[in-house]
Amino acid sequence: MTARKTAGDAVVVTGAGGGIGSAIAHRLARDGWRVVATDLAGPKGAALPARALSFPLDVADRAAIATVARALADEGVGIAGLVNAAGLFQDATPFLEMDLALERRIFEVNYFGALACTRAFAPAIAAGGGGAVVNITSINETRPLPLHAYAPAKAALGAATTLMAGDLGPLGIRVNAVAPGFTLTPTLKAKIDAGLRDAGALESHAALGRMVEPDEVAAAASFLLSDDAGAITGASIPVDAGWLATSHWMNFRKRTGEKDGR
Numbered sequence: 154m155t156a157r158k159t160a161g162d163a164v165v166v167t168g169a170g171g172g173i174g175s176a177i178a179h180r181l182a183r184d185g186w187r188v189v190a191t192d193l194a195g196p197k198g199a200a201l202p203a204r205a206l207s208f209p210l211d212v213a214d215r216a217a218i219a220t221v222a223r224a225l226a227d228e229g230v231g232i233a234g235l236v237n238a239a240g241l242f243q244d245a246t247p248f249l250e251m252d253l254a255l256e257r258r259i260f261e262v263n264y265f266g267a268l269a270c271t272r273a274f275a276p277a278i279a280a281g282g283g284g285a286v287v288n289i290t291s292i293n294e295t296r297p298l299p300l301h302a303y304a305p306a307k308a309a310l311g312a313a314t315t316l317m318a319g320d321l322g323p324l325g326i327r328v329n330a331v332a333p334g335f336t337l338t339p340t341l342k343a344k345i346d347a348g349l350r351d352a353g354a355l356e357s358h359a360a361l362g363r364m365v366e367p368d369e370v371a372a373a374a375s376f377l378l379s380d381d382a383g384a385i386t387g388a389s390i391p392v393d394a395g396w397l398a399t400s401h402w403m404n405f406r407k408r409t410g411e412k413d414g415r
């Protein structure tokens with residue numbers, strides 16, 4: 154990967170206009186990667202790091218993915234990595250009220266979109282000598298919250314991460330996941346402001362007593378793309394401020410130092 158970075162090869166980031174995707178794109182650019190930033194509208198302005206290429210890309214559109222892959226090949230851009238960060242959130246709608254069209258759309262973006270992008274860019278990664286794919290899943294990967302399409306889609310992506318690692322390992326491609334906890338992106342902030350998420354509870358249920366910053370998710374993605382993670386594949390790293398460790402402790406007792414009403 155170091156040689157590929159030096160050669161100016163790129164890492165493709167989907168959902169790079171969003172809170173986490175944009176943080177990842179900027180972190181990879183600071184780390185010396187050429188970044189191909191993609192989102193529904195091609196990222197621009199503050200979302201786009203210096204020297205990055207920008208493409209509009211709907212990850213649910215197979216033809217659009219093929220077009221971007223072809224355009225990069227035509228421009229002679231080598232691809233060393235892919236970060237599947239595009240994602241759709243949902244409200245905590247009761248199961249019996251869920252709409253099948255919305256469930257399908259969430260799977261189409263959060264699950265099939267990541268699979269389709271990996272299938273489209275893996276040949277170029279392998280052709281250039283190998284590299285890495287990072288799927289942005291969620292704490293829902295292992296601990297389903299009442300999000301009846303989002304949670305199973307992220308769990309499926311977590312399972313697919315290990316399966317892809319098995320098939321792509323012989324091609325020199327590592328495949329891992331970063332599973333963010335509640336991360337203070339504009340999308341989560343809007344849900345908190347609308348009363349759809351309880352900020353105090355999200356903080357107090359995490360071992361570190363706080364939410365996650367987008368840059369902290371980006372740091373884990375950057376690590377998994379780097380040579381330092383050269384022997385890591387098929388793994389998932391939670392970046393959750395310890396939410397998975399302690400979110401269920403409320404059923405037993407308050408944690409040390411936890412204050413009433415926090």
Ligand SMILES: NC(=O)c1ccc[n+]([C@@H]2O[C@H](COP(=O)([O-])OP(=O)(O)OC[C@H]3O[C@@H](n4cnc5c(N)ncnc54)[C@H](O)[C@@H]3O)[C@@H](O)[C@H]2O)c1
Pocket residue numbers: 167168169170171172173174191192193210211212213237238239240241242262266289290291292332333334335336337338339340341
């Ligand atoms: N913020 C959190 O608390 C949190 C927690 C766990 C996992 N995640 C995951 O992290 C990723 C980024 O989340 P975020 O908080 O930055 O949200 P965000 O809404 O800021 O970013 C998501 C981005 O995905 C893009 N997107 C949506 N549909 C798309 C499509 N069909 N094709 C291409 N791009 C599309 C959006 O335009 C947006 O820019 C998502 O996969 C999300 O599920 C976020």
